[in-house]
């Protein structure tokens with residue numbers, strides 16, 4: 356049975372929250388809000404571009420679903436200019452992150468990967484540690500929101516304008532190698548949640564393997580249909596072809612073959 360719906364939602368706001376970054380809020384009913392899981396996404400119809408564009412659910416509460424996105428091309432540029440009216444969207448799609456874990460969550464996010472993991476952090480039982488890397492200070496989003504949730508935050512920027520200078524994976528590895536278990540509670544084992552550019556994810560997977568830490572990653576493949584029909588988002592998972600949109604986008608780290 357199909358669990359998603361294709362309908363037009365009222366736009367509540369579409370605001371620039373940083374240079375080139377926008378938060379879009381659409382009105383949603385109680386049933387959809389209850390059904391939305393962290394890690395799921397919507398395929399948005401944007402006038403003037405051929406295919407729908409996927410955006411992760413950034414939050415879902417108080418009658419609103421929000422999306423956080425970066426303007427990178429034609430579709431997101433047009434989207435950023437739509438301020439009122441209706442927006443057609445297909446969702447909520449995909450499997451989402453598992454939430455029922457007694458372990459201590461470590462989220463590793465790079466760039467707009469932060470969009471899906473805020474909703475995740477807000478729903479996990481245990482407060483954990485966010486490792487968040489971006490190009491520069493101006494590209495770091497949502498830090499106050501994570502602080503409000505009570506999460507510990509480690510940031511890195513490539514230009515050194517805030518936090519650790521370099522890649523966030525270097526900060527994570529350094530901390531783990533120094534034998535400083537990145538844990539707020541020594542009794543709890545860590546569980547990784549990862550979302551970001553492929554190069555960052557590959558580096559995290561290597562660290563996870565070396566340190567024997569389990570986890571989940573949300574993959575971002577180019578998507579055309581979003582519902583498993585076009586085969587355009589195929590990835591190798593544990594030796595088998597899987598569709599990122601329908602079988603994912605969240606997979607076990609140890610099963611992903613880049």
Ligand SMILES: Cc1cc2nc3c(=O)[nH]c(=O)nc-3n(C[C@H](O)[C@H](O)[C@H](O)COP(=O)(O)OP(=O)(O)OC[C@H]3O[C@@H](n4cnc5c(N)ncnc54)[C@H](O)[C@@H]3O)c2cc1C
Pocket residue numbers: 396404408409410411412422423424425426427428429430431432467470471574575576577578604
């Ligand atoms: C499941 C999923 C969830 C996503 N969630 C978010 C989100 O919450 N926030 C956000 O900012 N972005 C997210 N993305 C990426 C977003 O869909 C693309 O940035 C967007 O579709 C680009 O559309 P465009 O027309 O502006 O750019 P295009 O003109 O189509 O492309 C411009 C540039 O963006 C790159 N690009 C296009 N599609 C993707 C993609 N799927 N992944 C990575 N790079 C892409 C292209 O290679 C090109 O360099 C998500 C992608 C997926 C698959």
Ligand code: FES
Pocket residue numbers: 577578579580581582583584585586587588589598599600601
């Ligand atoms: S986007 Fe069509 S099968 Fe995944």
